[in-house]
Amino acid sequence: MYAIGKVSGGISQGGLVGTSKETIVNNSYYDKNTTTQSSSAGGTGLTTAQMKQQSSYNTWDFDNIWAIDSNKNNGYPYLKIFEENME
Numbered sequence: 001m002y003a004i005g006k007v008s009g010g011i012s013q014g015g016l017v018g019t020s021k022e023t024i025v026n027n028s029y030y031d032k033n034t035t036t037q038s039s040s041a042g043g044t045g046l047t048t049a050q051m052k053q054q055s056s057y058n059t060w061d062f063d064n065i066w067a068i069d070s071n072k073n074n075g076y077p078y079l080k081i082f083e084e085n086m087e
Contacts, residue, residue, distance in 0.1 A: 027059045051076055 025042025032038055032045040039045065050056045052075035054068045060077070062068065068077045 027057075029056070 028043040029046050029051065030037065030040055030043050031048050031051045033048045037045070046056055052068070052070065054062055054077075057066070057077060060066045065080060066077050067080045067083055068075070072078065072083075
């Protein structure tokens, strides 16, 4: 899972997850630049450039599930199942 949209709200907002005492988030990321958030209760903050590099997602399955292509989905990862619909 990842987030790239601008986040706004109250004091409990985060780049991927708002403040929560019991939130457990693994292998998830948010774009620190586009979300305008420097922290999150879960997930790892990456720069836009890092978000567009396969090496940033070391546990994601790019052989079977995920794909990344600078010409598709604005360079962000996408699920291979949706590849036919990508422009």
